[in-house]
Amino acid sequence: MPREAEPSTNEQAFLLSALRENIRLDGRAFDHYRPISLSFGDEYGTADVRIGKTRVLAKVSCEVTVPYPDRKFDGIFIISTELSPIGSPAFEVGRQDQTEILLSRLLEKTIRRSGALDTESLCIIAGQKCFQLRADLHVLDHDGNLVDASCLALVAALLHFRRPDIEVHGEDVTIFSLQEREPVKLSMQHQPFCVSFSYYDSGQLVLQDASLLEEHCREGEIVISMNRFGEICQIAKYGGTPVDGLSMLTATNAALQRAKAFDKLVKETLADDEKSRDMGGLMAELSAENERPQERPVG
Amino acid sequence: MGPELTTHPLTRADGSATFSNNLFTVLAAVNGPIEVQRRDELPEEAAVEVNIRPTSGVGGPRERWLESVIAALLRTLVLVKLHPRTLVQVTLQVTKEPTTGVRMKRAVKDVAIIPALANAAFLALVDGAVPMGRTMVAGLACLGKEVDGVTVDPTEKQVAGCRSVHAMAYSAKGELLLDESVGRFDAGEWEDVGERLRVAAIAAVARDPEDESMSNGDAATTPWLRQAVEEDVKGAGAWREPG
Known part of the structure; x- marks a missing residue:
């Protein structure tokens, strides 16, 4: 199936007239999200996000490669968003459609170009060895x-x-497996989140977190990417x-509130996950990092 | 311990299921019968398309080969003649692979993943209510380095330290539907492995688990596939129940 079945005229008219009476079909307020759930896998770097019925699985992996010759001091970071028929029968295998292009472009701008990940920290030996970090996004629903x-x-x-974890002595690099040494976190500079707004009635009505039906009926959308600051x-x-x-402007203000809420959700879930891994308080002993007293950043 | 299965974890796909054994976790989604592209259309039967997506990275020759193996197997199960000029689309997403700590040969890993893919696809087809002619159970076994070591449903370590792995699929009546073996073994050992896997397959769909486990003294003989399918069908037909 090359494209998603469009909602019927009746369905569209019903949705729009309900919106004009300040009612969404699922009973949410205009600025409310569907219930969000975030869970992590057993392995490091797997996150499963559900917003209502939408479900996305992200998987981060890394390997050692040669850096690009024009960027000797940077590691490589790739985001791959290949949509498959699992998410919707409208997604075709091996052909990029509009949704996929927009999604990958938005993530590229939000995460990569905003410098969320410090790629210099992925460099091992300048011009010779670096980590290649790969993030795969699997849209499941x-x-x-x-x-x-x-x-x-x-x-x-x-x-x-x-x-x-790695150790460098001159030109010799030792890469320690998970069993040998406790692996280290990535250095993230900030955590940006995307918040999208859908417009109806030439900008009169604004919805957050539109469902698929609402997305089909909308006249336009704005995606704002923002961190918690x-x-x-x-x-x-x-x-x-x-x-x-x-x-x-009102949209950016609303996006800030939403970004703060996302950030809080991620931090809390991460803390829970770390606690469940830290059986018997061993993690602090295993870590090779020194604790550095750090002043809290302003904001 | 039998494998873990869930049915209908997804909402958009017509049928979906997850299957996880000691080594892999696979999420399967089935859409079908749906509209088929002109080039794939078959005049007298439904086309079966399988797509395998690895946990990370894009699929390569390995995935294409696995797809051809699984598609050939599914074609023997699905009643393709019932839906001519349509498509049954099966997408298999691998969500967990063996940990990197255990070194496994490429060829061994390729064969070892087959039972997980086949079982997940089968359960998703059942969940999607695609008409099928038979029930299928796929199993994995390996021969240890020592003399007489057939291990059914091996762990990561056992697979890493084996001399051959065998992935076989049997129907509920005990017909061999698929055989992929790799490593060093002779014909006698292969027959031995086949028999063990056939017994395990029949036990997985056995109506009365007691008889099976009594007759051969095997430990892992819970009818896991029968239980999963029964539960799924019960859930799907719940609306029929009065009150």
């Missing part, structure tokens, strides 16, 4: 709002991931009806 779910899964998986990484508006500046 597509029921709208793929962008927010994917971004949340990706950030959570990156925070959960541990790369193998309110720093905007990108704003994307691909066509659709024009939106005035003021509503853009």
Whole structure:
């Protein structure tokens, strides 16, 4: 099936007239999300995010390769978003469609170009060896709002991931396996999250976390990527009806609240996960890192 | 301990299931019968398409080979003649692989994943209510380095230290549907492995588990597939129950 079945005219009209009476079909308020659940796998670097019926699985893995010759001091970081018919029969195998291109481009801008991951820390020997970090996003169920779910899964998986510990003596590199040495966390500089807004009635009605049906009926969308400090990484508006500046401002304010909530969710779940792994308080003993007293950043 | 199965974990796909044994966890989704592309269309039967997606990275020749093996197996199960000019699309997502700590040969790993893929696909087809002609159970066994060591449903360490692995699929009546073996073994050993896996397969769908376990003294003889399918069907038919 090359494309998603479009909702019927009746369905669309019903949804829109309900929205005009301030009612969403699932009974949520306009700025509410469906229930979000985040869980981590047994292995490091797997995160499973569910927003309502939408479900995305992120998997981070790494290997040692040669860095690009023009970027000798940087490691390699790849985000792969290949949609498969698991998520929806409309996704074809081996052919990029619009959804996939937009999704990968948005994640690229949000995570990679905003410098969320410090790629220099992935370098082992300049120009010779570096880590190649690969994040695979598997969309398991597509029921709208793929962008927010994917971004949340990706950030959570990156925070959960541990790369193998290394030791460098001149030109000799030793890479320690998981059994030999406790693996180390990635150095993340900030955690950006995507928040998408859907517009109806030429910008009169604004919804957060649109479901698939609502996405089909919308006139336009804005995706705002922001970290918890309110720093905007990108704003994307691909066509659709024009939106005035003021509503853009209210959207960014709403996005900040949402980004803070996402951040809190990820931190709490990570802390729970770490606690369940830290049986008998061994983790602190295993870590090769020294504890450095650090001042809290402002904000 | 038998394998772990869940049915219908996903909402969008027509049928879905997860299967995890000692080595792998596979999530399977089935869509079908759906519209088929012109180039894949068969005039008298449904086309069966299998896509395998690894945990990380894009699929390569290894996945293409596995896809051809699984697709050939599924074609013998699904009643393809019932739905001509349609497509049954099976997507298999590997979600867990053996930990990197245990070194495994490439060829051994390729064969070892087959039973997980086949069982997950079968259960997803059942969940998706795709008409099928037979019941299938796939099993994995390996021969240890020592003389008489046939291990059914081996652990990671056993697979890493074996001299041959065998993936076989049997129907509920004990017909051999698939055989992929790799390593060093002779015909007698192969028959021995086949018999053990056949017994295990029949036990997995046995109506009365008591008889089976009594007759050969095997430990792992819970009818796990029968239980999973029964539960799935019960769940799907719950709306029929009065009150």
